[in-house]
Amino acid sequence: MARPLVIRSVGIGVALVAVGIAEAWLIAGLLARLLGFGDAGWPALVLAGGLALIAAGLGIAQERAQVAAGEAAKARLRAQAFSRLLDKGVQDLRPVGARTALVVDRVDAMEGYFARWVPAAMLAIIGPLMVAGAAGAMDGVTGWILVVAGLMVPVAQAGAGIGAAAASRRQFGALQALSGRFLDRMRGLPTLVLFNREKAEQSALGVRAEELRVRTMKVLRVAFLSSGAMELIAAATLACIAIRHGAVLGEAHPDPTAALFALLLVPAFFQPLRLFAQAYHERLSATGAAADLAPLLGAVGTGGGLVLETVPPRVTVTFDNVSLTYDSARGAALDGLSFRVGAGETLVLMGASGAGKTSVLRLLMGFARPDGGRIAFNGRDAMALRPDELRRMTAYVGQRAHLFRGTLAENIRLSRPEADEAAVQDAAAAARVMDFAADLPLGLDTVVGEGGFGLSGGQAQRVAVARAFLRDAPLVLLDEPTAHLDPGTEAEVMESLKRLCLGRTAIIATHARGFRAWGAAVLDLAGGRALGKQMAGD
Incomplete structure (x- = not known):
């Protein structure tokens, strides 16, 4: 059910990239006209405004498709997980709180994987190639600069992602432990009060909560490091293109509109990659959640055995x-x-x-x-x-x-x-x-x-x-x-x-x-x- 919605989201994303390229060309022409080059006028301005409205509408449609894909995936995963838990019944010796965390917190963590990571991963390949192709059509060197910059992004992401994946798994482990302990203790609250153990349990919950806070901050630190690497690559790319069209070609640039177009394509080039970087953390969270969900979802629901044609009316x-x-x-x-x-x-x-x-x-x-x-x-x-x-x-x-x-x-x-x-x-x-x-x-x-x-x-x-x-x-x-x-x-x-x-x-x-x-x-x-x-x- 989620797959058609993911494909729809990717299709809308491709349309957004195409609109962004066209809009960058129109804006480049308008800027060139302000600088005394080219002949762009009011029609180009009106068309650029229309494309901006189209881009806004496509963005809303893409967000809705992503949300629908995430909800559909969560519904399917939650139904499967709950069905497996029912099949296992009392044979599942995990505390009730831990099982609740599985079908609630862990499944919720999978939403971003289907809603944002999968479309972003596909668009991170298609979108930059479209932008680099448009830039290369105007200036081959600019196109190659963008391609090299795009290849550097996954390298930086992988460097930060190794630590982030481990940190995310530990964070989810702490979250599940806290959730399970809290729910189980709430159910046994009268017993705790009866034996005067409420203060001790309060301290124990505080220790678990502090552990979760520390692990969450570690995940956020890795996320900020990854974002910083992305911005550094984008700034270096913009500088290289500016040097290419400013210092190398100089005042005798054969096509000033193309130079402005190349500079304006840099944000459009890195936008899918930024979304990919943001969704990468969704993938890490999903990886941590899937570590516990996978054995449950992979279990055979009903097990082997014979099936009765009819229930016998009497039994010895x-x-x-x-x-x-x-x-x-x-x-x-x-x-x-x-x-x-x-x-x-x-x-x-x-x-x-x-x-x-x-x-x-x-x-x-x-x-x-x-x-x-x-x-x-x-x-x-x-x-x-x-x-x-x-x-x-x-x-x-x-x-x-x-x-x-x-x-x-x-x-x-x-x-x-x-x-x-x-x-x-x-x-x-x-x-x-x-x-x-x-x-x-x-x-x-x-x-x-x-x-x-x-x-x-x-x-x-x-x-x-x-x-x-x-x-x-x-x-x-x-x-x-x-x-x-x-x-x-x-x-x-x-x-x-x-x-x-x-x-x-x-x-x-x-x-x-x-x-x-x-x-x-x-x-x-x-x-x-x-x-x-x-x-x-x-």
């Missing part, structure tokens, strides 16, 4: 000697775990924190792969499926439901966007969302704030249960679904969850003793191993 889950280790220093999360949950049955996983309950759910949702053993759905290897196919088969309710800013209906429909209004209403009724939605001004069309602002924890959890009802998947996974709820609300949510699990295969990871009253099979875990036998099923 089997774990056979499954082992999983996240960090060898912390030991195994699952150590030879085996169990079986028949189609339509419910298994309650009980145990202390760290016993391995959540790891079982992560494996079933494709967010982790076992190190050993076998996980089967209906007797077939479940790990042969693509991770997103595993998630198609599951409906999940966690400890805390995250609600986005939007209506209740939109938040419920998140689990199945194509669902009609009747299906959303049925899911809301089954999860008892209608018990409180009926009292809201617009019912399910009532807008809630980001994070479920305006709803209680129990109400938000009912919305999460409604999502699971609407998804209507054969495998239900519940991870501490009644944690943080008061006893009355917990009983109501558990009643909805019992209806949700009815007729579906369900695995519940919980500490709540109330789930034992369901009469379902219970498997006690400790250290990633099964303790005791299941109370029901095989």
Whole structure:
């Protein structure tokens, strides 16, 4: 999408250079007339004014094309990066702040590359050659002076660019570290205050901010050095052309208009190169940003694996000697775990924190792969499926439901966007969302704030249960679904969850003793191993 806009920007830039050459010729004729040479008059003045207006219009059009190219490139890169982050899911161990910096700051830094650097790099070749050709048509030596000056510019840029690239990478590293730390600490601000660590964290953030300031100033110093080199080359070129036409040819210059034209072409010659020099720093910033984006964008989104033609209506889950280790220093999360949950049955996983309950759910949702053993759905290897196919088969309710800013209906429909209004209403009724939605001004069309602002924890959890009802998947996974709820609300949510699990295969990871009253099979875990036998099923 950005490529046609970049080509349009380059085409407009070429037209601008052509207009600049023509305008320089007309102005040279007018100046020669003021000095007593030539016969340029009012028509040339009017035409020069018209070309100035055309140049202004072309400049506006070029700027708009560049902005559009940058926005299109950012939209594409951000969509790809966000899609990869969604694919990686919880397997991406970077802090939330670091991932936010990737899709916001790093992608924003790429805008200048597409909006300014790519067009400027092309025009830095085409534009000076056009100007040098026009100058050479009048005086061959002047044309060669401009060509030599143009060749010196990239040499000076390369000399400054080696240090600038390294400085830019370090600057972006400092920016990402500061952004990630700031966001993570803001999310954990109550904890910091609780343990009286706010002053220490304030000092740590100050150190990170000072590091970013120092690195930013280093990048700016290199930028000023590069600009100074460009101006030095331009001044030397102007002096050489002036000496050529003034001292060498002298008063007996055969064409004074051509001499003035050559001098006026110097700014036109260096204008594309100046834009190139300015955009060069955009390229350096983009290089620093791309260092972190490239591995993410180069990742395979969905990974290998089989694709389901249709989701099976019923599923039997089997774990056979499954082992999983996240960090060898912390030991195994699952150590030879085996169990079986028949189609339509419910298994309650009980145990202390760290016993391995959540790891079982992560494996079933494709967010982790076992190190050993076998996980089967209906007797077939479940790990042969693509991770997103595993998630198609599951409906999940966690400890805390995250609600986005939007209506209740939109938040419920998140689990199945194509669902009609009747299906959303049925899911809301089954999860008892209608018990409180009926009292809201617009019912399910009532807008809630980001994070479920305006709803209680129990109400938000009912919305999460409604999502699971609407998804209507054969495998239900519940991870501490009644944690943080008061006893009355917990009983109501558990009643909805019992209806949700009815007729579906369900695995519940919980500490709540109330789930034992369901009469379902219970498997006690400790250290990633099964303790005791299941109370029901095989």
